[in-house]
Amino acid sequence: MPAQSETGNSRLVKSLLGVVVAAIAVYAGWNLLAPPPPQVDVAYNTVSADGLYQLMFETDVEPIPVGQTHSWVLTLTTPDGAPVTDATIRVDGGMPAHGHGLPTAPQVSTNPGEGRYRIEGMRFNMGGHWEIRIAISAPPGDDAAVFNIEL
Protein backbone atom coordinates (compact mmCIF):
# COMPACT_ATOMS: atom_id res chain seq x y z
CA MET A 1 0.00 0.00 0.00
CA PRO A 2 2.56 2.62 0.94
CA ALA A 3 4.83 1.63 -2.02
CA GLN A 4 1.98 1.95 -4.50
CA SER A 5 0.93 5.29 -3.27
CA GLU A 6 4.50 6.55 -3.44
CA THR A 7 4.77 5.68 -7.14
CA GLY A 8 1.45 7.34 -7.79
CA ASN A 9 2.58 10.46 -5.96
CA SER A 10 5.91 10.75 -7.73
CA ARG A 11 4.19 10.34 -11.11
CA LEU A 12 1.78 13.11 -10.15
CA VAL A 13 4.68 15.29 -9.04
CA LYS A 14 6.46 14.72 -12.37
CA SER A 15 3.45 15.61 -14.46
CA LEU A 16 2.79 18.66 -12.31
CA LEU A 17 6.40 19.69 -12.77
CA GLY A 18 5.95 19.39 -16.52
CA VAL A 19 2.93 21.70 -16.40
CA VAL A 20 4.82 24.18 -14.24
CA VAL A 21 7.84 24.16 -16.58
CA ALA A 22 5.57 24.74 -19.56
CA ALA A 23 3.78 27.51 -17.70
CA ILE A 24 7.08 29.21 -16.85
CA ALA A 25 8.18 29.00 -20.47
CA VAL A 26 4.94 30.57 -21.68
CA TYR A 27 5.14 33.18 -18.93
CA ALA A 28 8.75 34.03 -19.80
CA GLY A 29 7.84 34.29 -23.47
CA TRP A 30 4.91 36.50 -22.59
CA ASN A 31 7.12 38.65 -20.37
CA LEU A 32 9.53 39.26 -23.23
CA LEU A 33 6.68 40.73 -25.23
CA ALA A 34 4.69 42.47 -22.51
CA PRO A 35 5.64 45.95 -21.26
CA PRO A 36 7.57 45.99 -17.94
CA PRO A 37 5.28 45.46 -14.96
CA PRO A 38 4.22 48.62 -13.12
CA GLN A 39 6.25 49.56 -10.07
CA VAL A 40 4.69 47.93 -7.04
CA ASP A 41 6.95 49.41 -4.33
CA VAL A 42 4.86 51.10 -1.69
CA ALA A 43 7.65 51.68 0.81
CA TYR A 44 10.66 53.64 -0.42
CA ASN A 45 14.14 53.40 1.10
CA THR A 46 17.32 55.35 0.61
CA VAL A 47 20.61 56.22 2.29
CA SER A 48 21.74 59.83 2.77
CA ALA A 49 24.59 61.23 0.67
CA ASP A 50 27.31 60.88 3.33
CA GLY A 51 25.87 57.62 4.60
CA LEU A 52 24.89 58.99 8.02
CA TYR A 53 21.23 58.03 7.81
CA GLN A 54 18.85 55.50 6.42
CA LEU A 55 15.46 56.81 5.37
CA MET A 56 12.18 55.14 4.59
CA PHE A 57 8.78 56.64 3.90
CA GLU A 58 5.19 55.57 3.66
CA THR A 59 2.27 57.61 2.37
CA ASP A 60 -1.22 57.91 3.82
CA VAL A 61 -2.69 57.50 0.33
CA GLU A 62 -1.56 54.65 -1.94
CA PRO A 63 -0.41 54.65 -4.60
CA ILE A 64 1.23 58.07 -4.23
CA PRO A 65 -1.44 60.35 -5.68
CA VAL A 66 -1.15 63.04 -8.35
CA GLY A 67 -3.23 66.16 -7.67
CA GLN A 68 -4.06 65.34 -4.07
CA THR A 69 -2.44 66.82 -0.97
CA HIS A 70 -1.35 63.99 1.28
CA SER A 71 1.05 63.09 4.11
CA TRP A 72 4.18 61.00 4.46
CA VAL A 73 5.59 59.26 7.49
CA LEU A 74 9.36 59.33 7.24
CA THR A 75 11.41 56.93 9.35
CA LEU A 76 14.97 57.98 10.07
CA THR A 77 17.60 55.63 11.45
CA THR A 78 21.39 55.35 11.61
CA PRO A 79 22.94 52.81 9.19
CA ASP A 80 22.77 50.15 11.95
CA GLY A 81 19.05 50.76 12.40
CA ALA A 82 18.95 52.88 15.58
CA PRO A 83 16.09 55.42 15.37
CA VAL A 84 17.10 59.10 15.11
CA THR A 85 14.46 60.88 17.15
CA ASP A 86 15.50 64.53 17.43
CA ALA A 87 16.31 65.57 13.86
CA THR A 88 15.42 68.82 12.18
CA ILE A 89 14.07 67.92 8.76
CA ARG A 90 13.46 70.10 5.74
CA VAL A 91 11.65 68.87 2.66
CA ASP A 92 12.00 70.23 -0.85
CA GLY A 93 11.87 68.83 -4.33
CA GLY A 94 10.78 69.19 -7.90
CA MET A 95 10.93 67.78 -11.40
CA PRO A 96 14.46 67.94 -12.76
CA ALA A 97 13.28 67.43 -16.35
CA HIS A 98 10.93 70.39 -16.20
CA GLY A 99 12.96 72.68 -13.96
CA HIS A 100 10.17 73.34 -11.49
CA GLY A 101 9.78 72.77 -7.77
CA LEU A 102 7.01 71.38 -5.63
CA PRO A 103 3.65 73.19 -5.79
CA THR A 104 3.46 73.23 -1.98
CA ALA A 105 5.83 73.82 0.93
CA PRO A 106 5.59 70.57 2.94
CA GLN A 107 6.60 70.56 6.60
CA VAL A 108 7.16 68.13 9.43
CA SER A 109 4.06 68.52 11.59
CA THR A 110 4.49 65.91 14.30
CA ASN A 111 7.23 63.66 15.56
CA PRO A 112 5.55 60.54 16.98
CA GLY A 113 8.89 59.12 18.18
CA GLU A 114 10.98 56.06 17.27
CA GLY A 115 12.56 58.05 14.46
CA ARG A 116 9.26 58.75 12.72
CA TYR A 117 8.32 62.16 11.33
CA ARG A 118 4.99 63.10 9.83
CA ILE A 119 5.40 65.32 6.76
CA GLU A 120 2.24 67.17 5.77
CA GLY A 121 1.43 69.13 2.64
CA MET A 122 2.99 66.80 0.05
CA ARG A 123 1.53 67.36 -3.40
CA PHE A 124 2.52 66.38 -6.94
CA ASN A 125 0.86 68.32 -9.71
CA MET A 126 1.75 66.04 -12.60
CA GLY A 127 2.86 62.50 -13.37
CA GLY A 128 6.49 61.75 -14.25
CA HIS A 129 9.82 61.77 -12.44
CA TRP A 130 9.97 63.72 -9.19
CA GLU A 131 12.88 64.22 -6.84
CA ILE A 132 12.21 64.73 -3.13
CA ARG A 133 15.15 66.14 -1.22
CA ILE A 134 15.32 65.68 2.54
CA ALA A 135 17.80 67.75 4.55
CA ILE A 136 18.57 66.23 7.94
CA SER A 137 20.20 67.91 10.89
CA ALA A 138 20.74 65.70 13.96
CA PRO A 139 23.54 64.68 16.39
CA PRO A 140 25.22 62.26 13.92
CA GLY A 141 25.70 65.29 11.60
CA ASP A 142 24.13 67.23 8.73
CA ASP A 143 23.30 65.19 5.68
CA ALA A 144 20.83 65.08 2.81
CA ALA A 145 18.97 62.38 0.95
CA VAL A 146 17.04 62.15 -2.28
CA PHE A 147 14.04 60.01 -3.12
CA ASN A 148 13.41 59.46 -6.82
CA ILE A 149 9.76 58.89 -7.48
CA GLU A 150 8.08 57.84 -10.70
CA LEU A 151 4.40 58.83 -10.83
Add this chain to the structure above:
Amino acid sequence: MLALLAGLLLPACAPDDFSTDEKKIIRSLSLAELAPLPADPSNRHADDPPAAAFGASLFFDRRLSGDGQVSCATCHKIDRQFQDDLPRGVGVAQTDRRTMPLAGVAWSLFLFWDGRRDSLWAQALTPLEDPREHAGNRTAFAHHMAATYGERYRRVFGPLPPLSHLPADAGPKGTPAERAAWRAMAAADRKAVDGVFANLGKALAAFERSIRPPRTRFDRFAEAIGRGEEPKGEAAFTALEREGLKLFIGKANCLECHNGPRFTDDHFHNTGVPQLEDAPVDRGRARAVAELLADPFNCLGAFSDAPAAACTALRFMRPDEASMERAYKTPSLRGAAGRPPYMHAGQIPTLDDVIDHYSRAPQAPAGTSELRGVVFTERGRKALVAFLKTLDPVDSSDP
Protein backbone atom coordinates in the same frame (compact mmCIF):
# COMPACT_ATOMS: atom_id res chain seq x y z
CA MET B 1 4.13 30.75 -30.46
CA LEU B 2 4.46 32.47 -33.82
CA ALA B 3 0.73 32.99 -34.00
CA LEU B 4 0.84 34.43 -30.50
CA LEU B 5 3.65 36.78 -31.50
CA ALA B 6 1.80 37.98 -34.57
CA GLY B 7 -1.34 38.47 -32.53
CA LEU B 8 0.51 40.63 -30.05
CA LEU B 9 2.40 42.71 -32.53
CA LEU B 10 -0.25 43.41 -35.12
CA PRO B 11 -2.29 46.08 -33.29
CA ALA B 12 0.88 48.09 -32.68
CA CYS B 13 1.37 48.46 -36.42
CA ALA B 14 -1.46 50.99 -36.89
CA PRO B 15 0.49 54.24 -37.51
CA ASP B 16 -1.40 56.46 -35.08
CA ASP B 17 -2.03 53.90 -32.39
CA PHE B 18 -1.41 54.79 -28.77
CA SER B 19 1.23 53.09 -26.63
CA THR B 20 0.36 51.49 -23.30
CA ASP B 21 1.70 54.58 -21.51
CA GLU B 22 -0.33 56.89 -23.70
CA LYS B 23 -3.46 54.84 -23.07
CA LYS B 24 -2.87 55.15 -19.34
CA ILE B 25 -2.58 58.92 -19.69
CA ILE B 26 -5.70 59.15 -21.87
CA ARG B 27 -7.64 57.26 -19.25
CA SER B 28 -6.32 59.55 -16.49
CA LEU B 29 -7.90 62.52 -18.30
CA SER B 30 -11.36 60.97 -18.44
CA LEU B 31 -14.17 62.30 -16.27
CA ALA B 32 -14.64 58.76 -14.95
CA GLU B 33 -11.32 59.26 -13.14
CA LEU B 34 -12.46 62.44 -11.37
CA ALA B 35 -11.99 62.12 -7.59
CA PRO B 36 -15.13 62.33 -5.45
CA LEU B 37 -16.24 65.89 -4.63
CA PRO B 38 -13.68 67.04 -2.03
CA ALA B 39 -15.10 67.94 1.37
CA ASP B 40 -15.00 71.57 2.45
CA PRO B 41 -14.53 71.40 6.22
CA SER B 42 -14.54 75.22 6.40
CA ASN B 43 -18.24 75.22 5.40
CA ARG B 44 -20.42 72.99 7.55
CA HIS B 45 -23.33 73.59 5.15
CA ALA B 46 -21.33 72.65 2.05
CA ASP B 47 -23.31 69.45 1.39
CA ASP B 48 -26.59 70.52 2.88
CA PRO B 49 -29.35 70.44 0.17
CA PRO B 50 -31.49 73.25 1.70
CA ALA B 51 -28.34 75.45 1.81
CA ALA B 52 -27.66 74.64 -1.86
CA ALA B 53 -31.24 75.47 -2.85
CA PHE B 54 -31.01 78.74 -0.93
CA GLY B 55 -27.67 79.43 -2.64
CA ALA B 56 -29.25 78.86 -6.06
CA SER B 57 -31.81 81.59 -5.32
CA LEU B 58 -29.06 83.93 -4.16
CA PHE B 59 -26.98 83.23 -7.29
CA PHE B 60 -29.72 84.75 -9.47
CA ASP B 61 -30.80 87.51 -7.04
CA ARG B 62 -30.07 90.94 -8.54
CA ARG B 63 -31.02 92.67 -5.32
CA LEU B 64 -27.70 91.47 -3.96
CA SER B 65 -26.12 94.53 -5.59
CA GLY B 66 -25.76 98.24 -5.06
CA ASP B 67 -27.84 99.16 -8.09
CA GLY B 68 -30.24 96.18 -8.04
CA GLN B 69 -29.06 95.12 -11.50
CA VAL B 70 -26.23 92.65 -10.90
CA SER B 71 -26.35 89.01 -9.77
CA CYS B 72 -23.70 86.34 -9.95
CA ALA B 73 -25.52 85.11 -13.06
CA THR B 74 -24.97 88.47 -14.81
CA CYS B 75 -21.38 87.36 -15.46
CA HIS B 76 -21.65 83.62 -14.77
CA LYS B 77 -24.38 82.86 -17.33
CA ILE B 78 -26.04 79.52 -16.74
CA ASP B 79 -26.47 78.72 -20.47
CA ARG B 80 -22.91 79.83 -21.34
CA GLN B 81 -20.87 77.49 -19.10
CA PHE B 82 -21.30 80.06 -16.31
CA GLN B 83 -19.15 82.66 -18.08
CA ASP B 84 -19.97 85.68 -20.26
CA ASP B 85 -17.89 85.48 -23.49
CA LEU B 86 -16.34 88.90 -22.75
CA PRO B 87 -12.61 89.61 -22.49
CA ARG B 88 -13.26 91.14 -19.06
CA GLY B 89 -16.29 90.70 -16.80
CA VAL B 90 -18.73 93.61 -16.56
CA GLY B 91 -20.89 94.26 -13.50
CA VAL B 92 -21.60 97.77 -12.28
CA ALA B 93 -18.43 98.56 -14.27
CA GLN B 94 -15.76 96.68 -16.23
CA THR B 95 -13.38 94.53 -14.18
CA ASP B 96 -9.74 93.72 -15.02
CA ARG B 97 -10.14 89.98 -15.53
CA ARG B 98 -11.95 87.40 -17.63
CA THR B 99 -15.02 85.80 -15.99
CA MET B 100 -14.18 82.20 -15.09
CA PRO B 101 -16.46 79.26 -15.94
CA LEU B 102 -17.74 77.35 -12.89
CA ALA B 103 -18.05 73.68 -13.92
CA GLY B 104 -16.07 71.59 -11.45
CA VAL B 105 -14.99 74.64 -9.46
CA ALA B 106 -15.49 72.75 -6.18
CA TRP B 107 -12.44 70.63 -7.05
CA SER B 108 -10.30 73.77 -7.18
CA LEU B 109 -7.74 74.26 -4.42
CA PHE B 110 -7.59 78.05 -4.74
CA LEU B 111 -10.12 80.39 -6.33
CA PHE B 112 -9.68 83.22 -8.86
CA TRP B 113 -7.06 83.46 -11.60
CA ASP B 114 -4.49 84.28 -8.91
CA GLY B 115 -5.91 81.98 -6.21
CA ARG B 116 -6.42 84.76 -3.67
CA ARG B 117 -9.22 82.88 -1.88
CA ASP B 118 -9.12 79.37 -0.40
CA SER B 119 -12.80 78.40 -0.39
CA LEU B 120 -15.85 78.87 -2.55
CA TRP B 121 -17.67 80.73 0.23
CA ALA B 122 -14.84 83.19 0.87
CA GLN B 123 -14.59 83.69 -2.91
CA ALA B 124 -18.31 84.52 -3.23
CA LEU B 125 -17.98 87.38 -0.73
CA THR B 126 -15.42 89.19 -2.90
CA PRO B 127 -17.58 90.16 -5.93
CA LEU B 128 -20.49 91.02 -3.62
CA GLU B 129 -18.66 94.03 -2.25
CA ASP B 130 -16.38 94.82 -5.19
CA PRO B 131 -17.42 98.29 -6.46
CA ARG B 132 -17.15 97.13 -10.11
CA GLU B 133 -19.10 93.91 -9.62
CA HIS B 134 -22.11 93.81 -7.25
CA ALA B 135 -21.06 96.99 -5.41
CA GLY B 136 -23.08 95.94 -2.38
CA ASN B 137 -22.29 96.34 1.31
CA ARG B 138 -22.54 94.09 4.34
CA THR B 139 -25.39 95.66 6.33
CA ALA B 140 -27.49 96.00 3.16
CA PHE B 141 -26.98 92.28 2.49
CA ALA B 142 -27.96 91.42 6.08
CA HIS B 143 -31.10 93.60 5.90
CA HIS B 144 -31.97 91.95 2.56
CA MET B 145 -31.68 88.51 4.19
CA ALA B 146 -34.09 89.58 6.95
CA ALA B 147 -36.57 91.22 4.56
CA THR B 148 -36.62 88.58 1.81
CA TYR B 149 -35.24 85.29 3.07
CA GLY B 150 -35.84 85.39 6.86
CA GLU B 151 -37.40 81.90 7.08
CA ARG B 152 -35.11 80.19 4.56
CA TYR B 153 -32.08 81.71 6.23
CA ARG B 154 -33.28 80.59 9.67
CA ARG B 155 -33.90 77.02 8.55
CA VAL B 156 -30.32 76.66 7.34
CA PHE B 157 -28.30 78.90 9.63
CA GLY B 158 -30.53 79.58 12.65
CA PRO B 159 -32.01 82.95 13.68
CA LEU B 160 -30.60 86.18 12.23
CA PRO B 161 -29.00 88.52 14.77
CA PRO B 162 -30.85 91.78 15.67
CA LEU B 163 -30.33 94.14 12.72
CA SER B 164 -33.00 96.83 12.91
CA HIS B 165 -30.74 99.25 14.79
CA LEU B 166 -28.02 99.04 12.13
CA PRO B 167 -27.42 101.47 9.24
CA ALA B 168 -28.95 100.59 5.85
CA ASP B 169 -25.58 100.79 4.09
CA ALA B 170 -22.33 100.02 5.86
CA GLY B 171 -19.28 97.93 5.08
CA PRO B 172 -15.48 97.99 5.24
CA LYS B 173 -15.01 98.03 1.44
CA GLY B 174 -17.76 100.37 0.20
CA THR B 175 -18.00 104.12 -0.43
CA PRO B 176 -16.37 106.48 2.10
CA ALA B 177 -19.81 106.99 3.74
CA GLU B 178 -20.40 103.22 3.99
CA ARG B 179 -16.98 102.74 5.51
CA ALA B 180 -17.53 105.49 8.06
CA ALA B 181 -20.89 103.99 9.01
CA TRP B 182 -19.17 100.59 9.42
CA ARG B 183 -16.46 102.01 11.68
CA ALA B 184 -19.12 103.67 13.82
CA MET B 185 -20.85 100.32 14.51
CA ALA B 186 -20.16 98.37 17.72
CA ALA B 187 -17.57 95.63 17.27
CA ALA B 188 -20.15 92.98 18.29
CA ASP B 189 -22.58 94.24 15.61
CA ARG B 190 -19.85 94.17 12.98
CA LYS B 191 -19.02 90.61 13.92
CA ALA B 192 -22.71 89.58 13.80
CA VAL B 193 -23.12 91.13 10.33
CA ASP B 194 -19.89 89.46 9.17
CA GLY B 195 -21.40 86.17 10.31
CA VAL B 196 -24.51 86.71 8.15
CA PHE B 197 -22.29 87.76 5.25
CA ALA B 198 -20.17 84.61 5.61
CA ASN B 199 -23.34 82.47 5.68
CA LEU B 200 -24.53 84.07 2.46
CA GLY B 201 -21.25 82.90 0.93
CA LYS B 202 -21.67 79.42 2.41
CA ALA B 203 -25.11 79.02 0.80
CA LEU B 204 -23.76 80.22 -2.57
CA ALA B 205 -20.87 77.78 -2.21
CA ALA B 206 -23.21 74.86 -1.47
CA PHE B 207 -24.99 75.65 -4.75
CA GLU B 208 -21.77 75.98 -6.75
CA ARG B 209 -20.63 72.58 -5.52
CA SER B 210 -23.43 71.06 -7.60
CA ILE B 211 -22.02 72.44 -10.89
CA ARG B 212 -20.17 69.47 -12.35
CA PRO B 213 -18.24 69.26 -15.59
CA PRO B 214 -20.46 67.61 -18.22
CA ARG B 215 -19.38 64.43 -20.00
CA THR B 216 -17.90 65.04 -23.44
CA ARG B 217 -17.09 63.07 -26.59
CA PHE B 218 -13.54 62.86 -25.32
CA ASP B 219 -14.74 61.09 -22.17
CA ARG B 220 -16.57 58.45 -24.17
CA PHE B 221 -13.42 57.95 -26.26
CA ALA B 222 -11.18 57.78 -23.17
CA GLU B 223 -13.48 55.40 -21.30
CA ALA B 224 -13.43 52.98 -24.24
CA ILE B 225 -9.62 53.20 -24.45
CA GLY B 226 -9.52 52.62 -20.69
CA ARG B 227 -11.54 49.42 -21.11
CA GLY B 228 -9.15 48.29 -23.84
CA GLU B 229 -11.79 48.72 -26.55
CA GLU B 230 -11.68 50.65 -29.80
CA PRO B 231 -14.07 53.64 -29.45
CA LYS B 232 -17.08 53.32 -31.75
CA GLY B 233 -19.79 55.55 -33.19
CA GLU B 234 -19.91 59.04 -31.66
CA ALA B 235 -17.02 58.12 -29.39
CA ALA B 236 -14.67 57.36 -32.28
CA PHE B 237 -12.14 60.09 -33.06
CA THR B 238 -11.16 61.24 -36.54
CA ALA B 239 -7.54 60.81 -37.56
CA LEU B 240 -7.01 64.54 -36.93
CA GLU B 241 -8.51 64.40 -33.43
CA ARG B 242 -6.34 61.38 -32.59
CA GLU B 243 -3.26 63.22 -33.76
CA GLY B 244 -4.24 66.24 -31.68
CA LEU B 245 -4.65 64.10 -28.58
CA LYS B 246 -1.30 62.43 -29.21
CA LEU B 247 0.37 65.83 -29.50
CA PHE B 248 -1.42 67.16 -26.43
CA ILE B 249 -0.21 64.32 -24.20
CA GLY B 250 3.17 64.14 -25.94
CA LYS B 251 5.38 66.53 -27.87
CA ALA B 252 3.32 69.67 -27.22
CA ASN B 253 3.90 69.41 -23.42
CA CYS B 254 0.36 70.57 -22.66
CA LEU B 255 0.03 67.83 -20.05
CA GLU B 256 2.70 69.48 -17.94
CA CYS B 257 0.03 71.86 -16.66
CA HIS B 258 -3.30 70.72 -18.13
CA ASN B 259 -3.49 67.25 -16.56
CA GLY B 260 -6.00 65.08 -14.70
CA PRO B 261 -9.73 64.80 -15.47
CA ARG B 262 -10.21 68.58 -15.22
CA PHE B 263 -7.18 69.31 -17.42
CA THR B 264 -5.59 71.43 -14.71
CA ASP B 265 -2.86 70.86 -12.13
CA ASP B 266 -4.52 73.46 -9.83
CA HIS B 267 -1.25 75.33 -9.76
CA PHE B 268 -0.02 78.73 -10.97
CA HIS B 269 2.25 79.33 -13.96
CA ASN B 270 3.71 82.25 -15.81
CA THR B 271 3.03 81.50 -19.47
CA GLY B 272 4.04 84.89 -20.86
CA VAL B 273 0.53 86.20 -21.43
CA PRO B 274 0.75 89.96 -22.14
CA GLN B 275 -0.19 92.63 -19.60
CA LEU B 276 -3.21 94.71 -20.65
CA GLU B 277 -2.31 98.26 -21.59
CA ASP B 278 -5.44 99.88 -20.18
CA ALA B 279 -5.46 98.11 -16.80
CA PRO B 280 -3.35 98.36 -13.65
CA VAL B 281 -0.18 96.22 -13.45
CA ASP B 282 -1.30 92.66 -12.69
CA ARG B 283 1.25 90.57 -10.75
CA GLY B 284 -0.95 87.46 -10.62
CA ARG B 285 -0.18 84.94 -7.90
CA ALA B 286 2.77 87.00 -6.58
CA ARG B 287 0.39 89.48 -4.95
CA ALA B 288 -2.31 87.00 -3.98
CA VAL B 289 -0.52 85.03 -1.27
CA ALA B 290 -0.32 87.93 1.19
CA GLU B 291 -3.94 88.89 0.49
CA LEU B 292 -5.12 85.33 1.13
CA LEU B 293 -3.22 85.10 4.40
CA ALA B 294 -4.77 88.39 5.55
CA ASP B 295 -8.34 87.48 4.51
CA PRO B 296 -10.56 87.32 7.65
CA PHE B 297 -12.75 84.78 5.81
CA ASN B 298 -9.95 82.30 5.09
CA CYS B 299 -9.90 78.74 6.38
CA LEU B 300 -8.05 79.73 9.55
CA GLY B 301 -10.32 82.71 10.28
CA ALA B 302 -13.12 83.19 12.82
CA PHE B 303 -15.92 82.37 10.35
CA SER B 304 -14.45 79.09 9.14
CA ASP B 305 -15.93 75.84 10.48
CA ALA B 306 -12.67 73.93 9.98
CA PRO B 307 -10.15 72.97 12.66
CA ALA B 308 -6.81 74.60 11.81
CA ALA B 309 -5.28 71.20 11.00
CA ALA B 310 -7.76 70.79 8.11
CA CYS B 311 -6.60 73.98 6.36
CA THR B 312 -3.91 72.20 4.34
CA ALA B 313 -4.12 74.41 1.24
CA LEU B 314 -3.38 77.48 3.34
CA ARG B 315 -0.86 75.92 5.70
CA PHE B 316 1.37 74.44 3.01
CA MET B 317 1.03 77.18 0.43
CA ARG B 318 4.33 78.19 -1.18
CA PRO B 319 5.25 81.71 -0.20
CA ASP B 320 7.90 82.31 -2.91
CA GLU B 321 6.87 85.52 -4.60
CA ALA B 322 9.55 85.65 -7.27
CA SER B 323 8.54 82.48 -9.13
CA MET B 324 4.89 83.49 -8.88
CA GLU B 325 5.27 86.81 -10.70
CA ARG B 326 2.46 86.91 -13.30
CA ALA B 327 1.61 83.30 -12.59
CA TYR B 328 -2.05 82.39 -13.08
CA LYS B 329 -4.11 79.34 -12.26
CA THR B 330 -4.09 76.73 -15.01
CA PRO B 331 -7.65 76.84 -16.38
CA SER B 332 -9.59 73.67 -17.12
CA LEU B 333 -9.74 73.01 -20.87
CA ARG B 334 -13.12 71.32 -20.65
CA GLY B 335 -15.47 73.43 -22.74
CA ALA B 336 -12.69 75.92 -23.59
CA ALA B 337 -13.13 75.57 -27.37
CA GLY B 338 -16.66 76.97 -27.03
CA ARG B 339 -15.77 80.00 -24.94
CA PRO B 340 -13.31 82.44 -26.49
CA PRO B 341 -11.63 84.81 -25.75
CA TYR B 342 -8.83 83.22 -23.72
CA MET B 343 -6.52 83.85 -20.75
CA HIS B 344 -6.96 85.82 -17.54
CA ALA B 345 -7.98 89.05 -19.22
CA GLY B 346 -9.23 87.70 -22.55
CA GLN B 347 -5.95 88.69 -24.22
CA ILE B 348 -6.03 85.95 -26.86
CA PRO B 349 -9.06 85.93 -29.19
CA THR B 350 -9.12 82.41 -30.73
CA LEU B 351 -7.83 78.88 -30.18
CA ASP B 352 -5.59 79.23 -33.25
CA ASP B 353 -3.99 82.23 -31.58
CA VAL B 354 -3.60 80.23 -28.35
CA ILE B 355 -1.68 77.52 -30.23
CA ASP B 356 0.37 80.26 -31.84
CA HIS B 357 1.15 81.63 -28.37
CA TYR B 358 2.42 78.24 -27.20
CA SER B 359 4.46 77.91 -30.37
CA ARG B 360 6.11 81.34 -30.08
CA ALA B 361 6.45 81.24 -26.27
CA PRO B 362 6.89 85.02 -26.00
CA GLN B 363 8.90 86.57 -23.19
CA ALA B 364 6.82 87.42 -20.14
CA PRO B 365 6.16 91.13 -19.45
CA ALA B 366 7.40 90.43 -15.89
CA GLY B 367 8.76 87.33 -14.21
CA THR B 368 9.83 84.37 -16.36
CA SER B 369 7.64 82.37 -18.70
CA GLU B 370 7.78 78.63 -18.16
CA LEU B 371 7.05 77.94 -21.83
CA ARG B 372 9.87 76.68 -24.03
CA GLY B 373 8.15 76.97 -27.38
CA VAL B 374 6.92 74.06 -29.49
CA VAL B 375 7.41 73.69 -33.24
CA PHE B 376 4.08 72.72 -34.80
CA THR B 377 3.37 71.69 -38.35
CA GLU B 378 0.33 73.25 -39.99
CA ARG B 379 -1.46 69.94 -39.55
CA GLY B 380 -0.31 69.71 -35.91
CA ARG B 381 -1.96 73.04 -35.10
CA LYS B 382 -5.21 71.95 -36.72
CA ALA B 383 -5.02 68.64 -34.90
CA LEU B 384 -4.63 70.27 -31.47
CA VAL B 385 -7.62 72.54 -32.11
CA ALA B 386 -9.67 69.56 -33.34
CA PHE B 387 -8.78 67.67 -30.18
CA LEU B 388 -9.67 70.60 -27.89
CA LYS B 389 -13.12 70.70 -29.54
CA THR B 390 -13.79 67.13 -28.36
CA LEU B 391 -13.71 68.56 -24.82
CA ASP B 392 -16.82 70.66 -25.45
CA PRO B 393 -20.02 69.59 -23.75
CA VAL B 394 -22.31 67.52 -25.99
CA ASP B 395 -26.11 67.88 -26.15
CA SER B 396 -27.95 66.73 -23.07
CA SER B 397 -29.80 64.24 -25.32
CA ASP B 398 -26.48 62.39 -25.58
CA PRO B 399 -25.94 59.61 -23.02
